[in-house]
Amino acid sequence: MSRGRHDWVVLDSEEAHAQVVGDFVVEGVRAGECVLLTGLGTREPRLWARLRRAGVVPQTWEPSATTAVRVVPPDPARLPGYVTGALAEGYPGVRFSGALSAGANPFEEVVTELAAQVPLTVLCPYFRHLLAPGQTASLASAHDHEVDATALYDDGTFRLTRTPGGLRLAGELDSGNADALRAVLRATPRGDGRPATWDVADLRFLDVGAADSLVAAAAGPPGLVLLGASRLTSRLVRLLIARHPGRSVQLPEADGSGSAR
Numbered sequence: 219m220s221r222g223r224h225d226w227v228v229l230d231s232e233e234a235h236a237q238v239v240g241d242f243v244v245e246g247v248r249a250g251e252c253v254l255l256t257g258l259g260t261r262e263p264r265l266w267a268r269l270r271r272a273g274v275v276p277q278t279w280e281p282s283a284t285t286a287v288r289v290v291p292p293d294p295a296r297l298p299g300y301v302t303g304a305l306a307e308g309y310p311g312v313r314f315s316g317a318l319s320a321g322a323n324p325f326e327e328v329v330t331e332l333a334a335q336v337p338l339t340v341l342c343p344y345f346r347h348l349l350a351p352g353q354t355a356s357l358a359s360a361h362d363h364e365v366d367a368t369a370l371y372d373d374g375t376f377r378l379t380r381t382p383g384g385l386r387l388a389g390e391l392d393s394g395n396a397d398a399l400r401a402v403l404r405a406t407p408r409g410d411g412r413p414a415t416w417d418v419a420d421l422r423f424l425d426v427g428a429a430d431s432l433v434a435a436a437a438g439p440p441g442l443v444l445l446g447a448s449r450l451t452s453r454l455v456r457l458l459i460a461r462h463p464g465r466s467v468q469l470p471e472a473d474g475s476g477s478a479r
Contacts (some may be wrong), residue, residue, distance in 0.1 A: 384415030393427025417448025441466035
């Protein structure tokens, strides 16, 4: 049986947790793996919403002992049973993550041993503000790889990251958050003759003022592409684009109706 992988990540906000751990879970589900999560607490609803937006679970989905994504007790001694049980069900691999406390986390030793024996992929998330002095060095030596969760902007409510195709906007963005609006516009590339591309699938809220400012500033030639826009975001952008002649916004995944100009 193949060996697994034991990675870690340092997070700066709850929005970062939802995005990074959410990506880890989505990747596992799409690969046909079983995903085990622990210690989420009040983070569960946000993460489940993330999975629904990604389309990997139904809108009415809730985790159970038989779903691909499962919540397990925060008891390291019981984790090996859940991992071997999932593999016995026929899953080609298992993933484990959640929300781990700072300090000497009792899960670390258990998952290190498991990942050396079975196809278990682990992502240990730690919040930067909870790390003890010197703990980063010890975590680096105890893991296979550190996942880069660097953001261009993250104030805990709105998070902006760069992707291979453009920018990714997540969280909530309103017109009162001038720093966030400026960060988006500063990071939007220009000059290559192609439309700027923003992934907005994880943008849960966008008010009229913010949408208007962004369309006015970012949708000039050669235009702007919004990937994964919700129906509400799509409708708002279509209403606003008429205010700005010469601006173009493409919404290829919003509702199948093409572009707004």
